[in-house]
Every structure is written in C-alpha cells, then in structure tokens.
Amino acid sequence: MSCRAVARNRSATQIFANHELQHAIKIARQIDYLGGMPCVLPKPVKTSSDPVAMLREDLENERATVGRYRERIRQAEAMGEYALSETLRVIIVQEQEHEIDLAAALGIDVPLPKEPAGNQVQSKQ
Numbered sequence: 001m002s003c004r005a006v007a008r009n010r011s012a013t014q015i016f017a018n019h020e021l022q023h024a025i026k027i028a029r030q031i032d033y034l035g036g037m038p039c040v041l042p043k044p045v046k047t048s049s050d051p052v053a054m055l056r057e058d059l060e061n062e063r064a065t066v067g068r069y070r071e072r073i074r075q076a077e078a079m080g081e082y083a084l085s086e087t088l089r090v091i092i093v094q095e096q097e098h099e100i101d102l103a104a105a106l107g108i109d110v111p112l113p114k115e116p117a118g119n120q121v122q123s124k125q
Contacts, residue, residue: 023091059102063114066095
C-alpha cells in the first residue's frame with residue numbers, strides 16, 4: 001500500500017470515527033427516550049502495525065456491526081418501535097458505506113452480510 005493510499009485511509013478513518021460518534025449519540029437518544037440506560041461495554045480494539053491487517057479487521061468489525069443492526073431493526077419493528085427502527089436504518093446505510101469503502105481500499109469485493117450468532121442462514125443442500 002502506497003503512502004498516498006495510507007493517507008487517504010487515515011482521512012477515511014477520521015470520517016468513520018465521526019460517523020461512529022454520531023451513531024452512538026443517536027442510539028443514546030433513543031435509549032433515553034425509551035427510558036433506558038446504555039449498559040454495553042465496547043469491544044477491545046485490535047491494533048496492528050500493518051495497515052492492510054488493520055483495514056481487514058475494520059472490515060470484519062463493520063460486517064459484524066451491520067449484522068447486529070439488522071437484528072436490532074427486526075427487534076424494534078417487532079416491538080412497534082418504528083422511530084427506533086428508522087434511526088437504525090439511517091445508521092446501517094453509513095455502516096454499509098464503510099464496508100464498501102474498506103473493501104475498495106483493500107481491492108476486494110464487499111463480503112456477504114454477516115448475521116449475528118444464532119441467526120445464521122443455512123445453505124441449501
């Protein structure tokens with residue numbers, strides 16, 4: 001990966017970080033509206049001195065995040081919480097854009113969606 005590509009990726013990372021902060025704020029507002037209190041601890045962040053390894057790890061995290069948001073959207077709609085569902089839909093669009101950008105930076109196709117554990121789609125035999 002060239003120095004120019006690494007610099008572009010750093011810029012994209014700053015944009016992604018701002019998106020993630022905005023996502024957290026939107027979700028916190030929804031939790032507050034519903035009378036709850038956020039109680040989830042963030043996962044530890046894996047680091048590497050290899051930029052390609054970091055991009056791959058970020059892509060995997062985005063895939064897992066999109067899968068969890070899909071599940072939360074289904075849950076919100078099942079409970080009739082349509083405003084929450086719409087908030088999550090806006091967030092998932094940005095998360096999928098992150099997946100696309102990371103895959104492009106790696107020169108690969110966007111991997112298939114990743115479903116949360118317990119919701120794995122079984123292949124037809």
